[in-house]
Amino acid sequence: MSQNHDARDPIFALSDELVEAFAAQCPAHATLAGVPCDDGAWNDWSPSGAASWAATLASFQERLRSLPAPSPGAEARWGRLARRVMSDYLDERLDDFRHGEHLRDLNNIESAFQHLRMVFDLMDVRSAAGWEAVASRLATLPEACERYRASLEEGRRTGQVVARRQVLAVLSQARHQAGEGSFFLTLPAAYEASGVATDAGRARLAAGAEGVRAAFSALAGYLEQIYLPSAREADAVGEERYLRLARRFLGASIDPIETYAWGWSEVHAIEAQMARLAAEIRPGASLPEVIALLKTDPARCAHSADEFLRVMAERQRKALAELDGVHFDIPVPLRQIDVRLAPPGGALGAYYVPPSDGFKRPGTIWYAPGDKQQFPLYDEITTAYHEGFPGHHLQCALQVYLDDRLSRLHRFLVMYSGHAEGWALYAEQLMYELGYFERPEYVLGMLAAKLMRAYRVALDIGMHLELPIPRDAPLHAGAPWSYDIAVEYLHQRAFLTVDHARSEATRYLGWPGQAISYKVGERVVLQLREELRRLQGEAFDLKAFHARVIGSGSVGLDHLREIVLEDAAAGAAG
Structure with a gap:
């Protein structure tokens, strides 16, 4: 540095x-x-x-x-x-x-x-x-x-x-x-x-x-x-406060009605993909039956917290070793990443904490699995790429590293959820495109994660703006949203455990506007990738695109679009 x-x-x-x-x-x-x-x-x-x-x-x-x-x-x-x-x-x-x-x-x-x-x-x-x-x-x-x-x-x-x-x-x-x-x-x-x-x-x-x-x-x-x-x-919290807080997370304004409808369209498309894949994994079984199998089959689970952490850490090492210099240029300090269990007593899930100044504290993925005795792996592979490399770890640790271009404020105190979560969800999609989900159940797990993020868009906007559930929805069509209905959707349609579904629904209601940042951010990153492909044709360089998206640190989604397209225009002029 x-x-x-x-x-x-x-x-x-x-x-x-x-x-x-x-x-x-x-x-x-x-x-x-x-x-x-x-x-x-x-x-x-x-x-x-x-x-x-x-x-x-x-x-x-x-x-x-x-x-x-x-x-x-x-x-x-x-x-x-x-x-x-x-x-x-x-x-x-x-x-x-x-x-x-x-x-x-x-x-x-x-x-x-x-x-x-x-x-x-x-x-x-x-x-x-x-x-x-x-x-x-x-x-x-x-x-x-x-x-x-x-x-x-x-x-x-x-x-x-x-x-x-x-x-x-x-x-x-x-x-x-x-x-x-x-x-x-x-x-x-x-x-x-x-x-x-x-x-x-x-x-x-x-x-x-x-x-x-x-x-x-x-x-x-x-x-x-x-x-x-x-x-x-x-x-x-109502429309005024919701949109104000959502803009804070996204760095962009949304049309809540259009975004709500788009979230539902993503739900339907992903559910159709999952149904087709489930039929390949277990012909004749329904999607819920296949998910239940993947959650309980001992051959598809880690059997202790230590084993689970070893599997997740190995995913990080393999991805880092194989993608460095090919799709990303990874500075040496970023090649260390810790994987740990979070202390009990908080919300369930996984989260990432960036490295400290000078990398004295490495970037760390923290898992909060609750009281699990065995750890299904089908949906954890995609989480590893989301929270670690090439998701949050690459993006956030690179931001800390780039003291040759970013201000100190930017490196340590600025993080837009739309950019951060959008990149991390894009990273899951990228790893699928690159062949890193080597088993069909891992692909199904990636789709299940995408489905939950799509339901987040529908639930978060729907609950806070008190919108009706669409007439073609699978549960409670036409009814007003409630906490209990949200938990039912997350449990029955997004395949979360009941405890996790309750924790998630409570999170959306207490953190307005954050839950939509994943899919909305991914939407922008994918739109920018396709726009650059159209503009540049055969000259399009995927590695250069990645450098544009994360090489200027975390910014709002409107600002990100300006940076990526400005760089593209400058490159074309050059």
């Missing part, structure tokens, strides 16, 4: 300053982002802390606007990119504050509540200094909880509250962390295994863990006794 962008453009120094301000005022999120910070400190999630951070963002917005105009020409393209990225970042976050989103930051999967625990997954637990930071964060977590509670209470007082379903989901998670299965009770064993344990450290860790459990118990009590009675009954 090297600093080759135009250092004369003041935008890069301003970006560095903003990241340093972020690290100072939002240290928990800085740890999550892999930015060096005081790893023993917490964000101030109180209303006054939020106001302070908003004022900081507003000051940077003014400084950005006062910068001299960027230089013209191709040599200054990275400076222009850095300006637009910072401008969008500041506009979006200040818009969140204006709409009071920080006062209703509570849901089952991605809110400050989950960050209170998840941050410990990404801390240094190998050195004495790292454990000192862990002990410090444990000791001060009760205060961080109280400040977070103060913002929720301000939201409750002013009528900016979340739905009961989200409160109940977080209540369950809080009770888990307060109970005997708490993640924090695993820390003493990890401390002993580190080889740096001392008597004083053991005492601090034990006291901190008990204090944290008490803090989660107190937060659960507040949510149950005070917040829950004021929570909204309705899950739907």
Whole structure:
């Protein structure tokens, strides 16, 4: 890595300053982002802390606007990119504050509540200094909880509250962390295994863990006794808020009615493909019967968590080795990727965490399988490519690596779900096209994943905008959407377990607009690929296309279209 962008453009120094301000005022999120910070400190999630951070963002917005105009020409393209990225970042976050989103930051999967625990997954637990930071964060977590509670209470007082379903989901998670299965009770064993344990450290860790459990118990009590009675009954957030939040995830506006109809058309097309493939796997059996076979057949499952992780890690190694230099140019630091189990107590599924600054912390795929005793593989192969390589790991780790062109803000703090999830879903399709689903059940698993993402479009828009289920739909045709109907669709039509279906439906209702980003993002990437093929004909280069899509870091989908087509036009002119 090297600093080759135009250092004369003041935008890069301003970006560095903003990241340093972020690290100072939002240290928990800085740890999550892999930015060096005081790893023993917490964000101030109180209303006054939020106001302070908003004022900081507003000051940077003014400084950005006062910068001299960027230089013209191709040599200054990275400076222009850095300006637009910072401008969008500041506009979006200040818009969140204006709409009071920080006062209703509570849901089952991605809110400050989950960050209170998840941050410990990404801390240094190998050195004495790292454990000192862990002990410090444990000791001060009760205060961080109280400040977070103060913002929720301000939201409750002013009528900016979340739905009961989200409160109940977080209540369950809080009770888990307060109970005997708490993640924090695993820390003493990890401390002993580190080889740096001392008597004083053991005492601090034990006291901190008990204090944290008490803090989660107190937060659960507040949510149950005070917040829950004021929570909204309705899950739907309505069209105005939904479209605003969806634009934040996508970096593009959508026509919700057209997108809803398109989501259903994708559902029907994918279901037809799956039915044909199921007939090949087990002639005479129905699609649900084939899925049930793939979930239960011991020959098609891993039989322990360790075996499952080994299989997933091997998929990463093979893909990295065989595609490097052919369809992607993979820098050396990106060739390391960890595969781990997530601590219990959170939402089910899999997720990816990018590497830290300087790649001291590698990119990691985290799996949260719940209470599975065996691990069906038919639908996990596609997840491996989505979360790891060439999906999120390639895209996100490359963004961290590209300090010769991207601002520091862009590398660590900017991630558009439409771009990220669209690329990762495209990566699944690409690996199918390249022959990496060597068994028909793995292809069926890829299609099942696509089907779930298509149903996400229908369910997410349908539930939040309270649209009717289409007349040609397979279940509850013409009826209004409800949580129970969404769970039924996810279980019976998208083949999720009941627990996973409930977790997913709760997620969509608590994280409006995010669930559509997968298929909508993939739609844009595939449209751009076909558009370039038409424009370039025989000169079309798939590897160059991939470099265009992910080589400018994560951007909004409207911005991505400009970048890809601008590069294509420049190449044609050259």
